[in-house]
Amino acid sequence: MTTLDATRPHDAKPGPEVDNYLTFTRGFLSWALTLDHKRIGLMYLVSVLGSFLVGGIFALLVRTELLTPGATIPGVDENLYNQFFTLHGAIMVFLVIIPSIPAALGNFVLPIMLGAKDVAFPRLNLCSYYLWIMGAICAVVSLTVGGFDTGWTFYTPYSTTTSTGGVIPVVTGVFILGFSSIFTGMNFVVTIHKLRPPGMTWFRMPLLLWALYATALIQVLATPVLAITLLMLIVERVFLIGLFDPAMGGDPVLFQHFFWFYSHPAVYIMILPAMGIISEIISVHAHRHIFGYRFIAFSSVAIAIFSFLVWGHHMFTSGQSPLMNTVFSLITFSVAIPSAIKIFNWMATLYRGSISINTPMLYGLGFIFLFTIGGLTGLHLGTLNTDIHLHDTYFVVAHFHYVMMGSALIAMVGGLHHWWPKMVGRMYNERHGIIGFALVFIGFNVTFFTQFMLGSHGMPRRYYDYPSEFQIYHVISTIGSYIMAAGFFWTLYLLVQSLFTGKIAPANPWGGRSLEWQCSSPPPHDNFKTTPSVGDCYDFSVVRWSEEEGGYVVDRNDEDASKPDH
């Protein structure tokens, strides 16, 4: 047995005669009402990338405004600027990064990697997509009724007293998006528990599934706290019930506790699946068994657990007691350990591998580079006395962009390149892909490394105006953001171009071993014709290049099924 679905010759044109999920049924309703996890994943992907474009435009407006101290863009005053950075943050966090990997890529690959026909609750899956749409509509509505300038953190009492009219619609939107996220997480937990085919034991699962499982646990457990917090905010703003505003007997620091009790774990909702993608990319493109499987798998679970215990490190200067600051600082450092374990294991995976230096692999290596910087600067911020100096400065801005954008989003884009042939059945131009990576990578570092220096010299975040000595750093940072934007537009171009002129993708273009590389590209509607047999998904000894397939084939797929787990 070579591949499980070798029925389609590699040079066949995708069309009605070939069964794949894209052509299985036709018409608008077949997409709008689809229960197919792959189509839902694709719809998520398009929606998330659309939001990324909008959030990115706001980022460019912010960066352009900061080219000079005071007013730069004609017509953009303080109030408009405050709305720009608020919208940038809210869109990127709630509409882009949180759903990007789990809901878009995860939806597509999780059931196939697992060897299942779909997620456990396909209708709930579609429902979560429409909740996302409703949340996005709420955000648009908020713009039509005056916008909002609260910052994405909605800190009270500013958020309950600001005169901008869009606060309630956008908070409602985030509330709804929370349920979209909970439903996705719940679906994944049940899918992984119940829909594993024979032979797919916990320790045979690809590491991305471990990461998505850990992520799903956080989504299900932490997001309800955000929901109730936002509801309380709405109650205070509408009915003037004093929960957070001291003028009405509330406590503003309480809001911060509630908010970060969700929003710190949310950081791991963003980064854990990214780490999962990197585990896949590194081992597949290095054609090398992942090093330290169990340590990587358990470190994901460890991070998920620790993520609930460190929210207070956002509040070292907020007026919480010094004792709590101390405890939170100590626990915060414990998160560094599982992250470090992952980095060292990825490096060890490269040792004695057979490394294809291509676009997904470059994104994977870029991730390790950027995440190392993001992680190490986390030490400056977890340390009590240095955080007192750095808190709420550009140092923090740079740090979380290295983690949330440089790591989570770069992994997402890397994963997109990795699974693109599987999703659309076409190969993109490899050389163009590498150019795109280079632009994004260089642009990113130029933009955000300078912001570390801005911040450590004392430049506060969320500033419209600034003293002139900071200008040179702002100028460099803005130029970097333009390079990065060019890189993303270039990437968009090369991916869209591949749809029309790209080579037909083989089932297994990279030499992967996990199950998604064994069904055709794009996969058939039911993923697998027969229940797949599960081998060691990191054993590349049986992977062989086949000229006639135009891709890799896996020999003796099920022979190692009797081997022990990792």
Add this chain to the structure above:
Amino acid sequence: MIDLSSTLANLASNTVLALQDVATSAAPAAAAFAEPVVEQRELTGGFWLPQASSTLAPATDFAFNAITWLSYVFFFGITFVLVYLTWKYRQRGTEVRYDAGAPVHNTPLEVGWTVIPLLLVIAIFFMGFKGFLDLSTPPKNAYEINVTAAQWSWNFKYPNGATSNDLVVPAGQPVKLVMRSNDVLHSLFIPDFRVKHDVIPGRYTYLWFQADEPTGIVPEDQMATTTKGHYLFCTEYCGTDHSNMGRKVFVLNEEDFKEWEETQARWLDEVPDEELYSVAGPKLYLRCSNCHSIDGTAGTGPSWGDQTSGSIAGLGNVWTRTIEGKTPIDGGTRDDGGSTLSDYIGPGKLYETPEDYIRASIYNPGGLLVSGYGPNMPHFKGQLNDRAIDALIGMMKQLDQFDAKGRYIGKAPN
């Protein structure tokens, strides 16, 4: 007759005095009245950190530098290994060179790279913890200054009753700030001192530091543009003018500080009554200038001048539109449905006189809101006394004697 002639004589002498004033101050005036030249500052301090100007800054810097050097070691190590391995084991073409002997796990290695980073971060934690204990323990003998933050200004109040918009502190002595907020969250940050703490409505919070090196001080109207002193920023987002809350910290040696504190407490009382509006007015107006322009441009609050846009466009300057009662009113805790100020000012109405309305607008700004403006202004009860209010009202009444920046330029020569 006698009254009239004496009035005329007074007027004449006043004019002469004013002209003399202009003449004597002509030379410095040229500099003072010109647009303030912002001296181009260079970032002070080193590659990463600004100058360290408080006694606790060196401990913070030591921790920062230690972590940074550790980061360099890990970062360059990881990058080197990453690039080296990728290059050494690169695959040419499509054929996989599978290495069957490559190890897939190694428990001692895993334990090693778990335990060593763990020991390192525990060491870092203690370094930060020790520094933090010092940062959060103000010495008992600290000199206390009360801080009130509001959208969007700082007010520093000294034990002898002196107040200031910039923070002036004695050198070589611990200083403790007792901080509260009038409205939303703010945060007081002095980068050169490495201190920061949120300022919270409904709570008092502390922050302390000791600066040993005097910086000197400059006249009030140059404070925003001078290179002297240390920056003081608001670092908790607080709305429109969040980035305009930046002020300066000036450190004075003991004698200079005592003298400054004394003058600062008494200056308003020592201004001669006849110069109250022209001397004290502009000084007090500095605190209003963030939101209320004089040149007619619309700001966070209505312009004192004849505003060129919005609901009060073309209604004249603040005093004209108040006495004529034309200012449209919409909202506020004392709004009972009236449409313009004339419904609220006059015998038997909410305010007997226009002056009453102005004073109420400073002490309780949320009472009546000008159409198109929200309840954004902080109240100044306890910060501005009657004499200060007199000075500001006097300035409003004679606004044509001030330039677009609120500086006194004297009476028009007619």
